[in-house]
Amino acid sequence: MKEMHKQILRVSITLLIVGLAVLLGHMLWVRYMDSPWTRDGRVRADVVNVASDIPGLVTEVAVRDNQYVKKGDLLFRIDTERYHHTLTETGARLEQRKITLALKRGQSTRRAMLDDQVISREDREDADLITLAAKADLDQAVAEHEHARLDLKRTEVRAPVDGWISNLLVRPGDYAQAGEAKLALIDQKSYWIYGYFEEHKLALIHVNDPAEIRMLGTDFVLRGHVESIARGITDRDNPTDVRLLANVNPSFNWVRLAQRVPVRIHIDEIPEGVVLVAGMTCSVIIHPASSSKS
Amino acid sequence: MPRELALLDALVPALILAFAGGLALSWLLDQVFTISGLYRHIWYRALFRLGLFICLVCSLGLMIY
Structure with missing residues (x-):
């Protein structure tokens, strides 16, 4: 009888340890896996992939690799000469259109004062319409001039956000295509x-x-x-x-x-x-x- | 407690520490049980050792995580 009790004790100690091992193992498994x-x-x-808005030669790179930049800081500059010339050209055209408009307007007012016996009604109406067309031409020239001014402004490529320049590969003398990403800027926030x-x-x-x-x-x-x-x-x-x-x-x-x-x-x-x-x-x-x- | 352990520049989970610790502890306890003669009250010695080792490793692992 005593022997049997001893045997039960031996078996139960062993099985207890095994059961505990299974339980702990399961707990760790759940903790680790689930x-x-x-x-x-x-x-x-x-x-942000910073690209130039206009094509042209890069004349100056104002930042170093991994540099911190604030929003609006200059990153690089595109050659401005061509855009200066375009601005002058559109400015001249603007002046020309202004003069043309003044001329046509003068003609039209003069003709409006004359009566039907001196000038045909058709000529008078044409003069009015030509003035309107000259006005439209002037508006177009104004828009072109503003466009040229914007292009000139965009020769300076500025940082769109606060952040860090990364992997700077652009060098002075590179040709920048419009819209082609030239450098990476990591947004700080x-x-x-x-x-x-x-x-x-x-x-x-x-x-x-x-x-x-x-x-x-x-x-x-x-x-x-x-x-x-x-x-x-x-x-x-x-x-x-x-x-x-x-x-x-x-x-x-x-x-x-x-x-x-x-x-x-x-x-x-x-x-x-x-x-x-x-x-x-x-x-x-x-x-x-x-x-x-x- | 960092959950990664640099082992020759390879970062391994810290669970390996629990494994090593469990191995050492169970060897120690094994010696103690042998000397004290506790193994007379054990049914299958190998099964008991395995269970003890798993208990130790899992307890240490649960402490880390």
Whole structure:
């Protein structure tokens, strides 16, 4: 009888430890795999591709690489000579049209004072219409002159936002095409975090949930909140071929990888000493609002 | 507690620390149990060791995360 009691004790101690191991293992698994956190987070920022509005030779680059610029600061200058000439040309045309208008207007008033026996009614009406046409020509010349003035102003390319110049490749002597991006300007106020969460964790994440962001390899913790969740990602298994037929990738039935969905995190608080660089890696931990209340 | 650990410049999850710690602790406890003769009250020694090791690793892991 005593032997049997001893045997039961031995078995139950062992089974207790095994049961505890299973329980703890399950807890860690849930904590690690099913709680809303990801090691795949990225710092992102809006980048403005600064382009010249007008074509021409770059004569001066006023900024250095990685320089901080304020909105409205000069970035680079396009050769102005051609645009000065255009301005002079349109100015001359404007003057010419003004004189023409004065001439036609004089003719028209003079003719209006004459009666039907001296001048035909047709001539008189024509003179009025010619004046109106001259007025329209003048308006056109004014617009062209303003256009030339604007072009001249746009030879100075200025910063559209506060931020940092990045990867400056434009040099004096380069030819700038109109609308062709010449340098990248990172918007200072636009930094945000993209956390790429596995699809099965999305149910645990809600807009406005507080988030904790840890930069890779450092102890810095940034605070933020969930701003929005992406509503679509590319289906990588179904690109079309040249004949527009579906090209479905064969996949294993056994192992399936969860897709990652971008969750946009707004940064609320940056500790001192942290320099955010767009493209940095970070871990994102979401604290669901419901669990933090309880 | 950083969740990444630089191992020869490769950043690995800090869970590996829990694994190493669990290994050391379970070896230590194993020695203690052997000396104190506690293993006489154990049914399957290997099963008990495995369970103990998993318990230690998971507890340490839960402390980190």
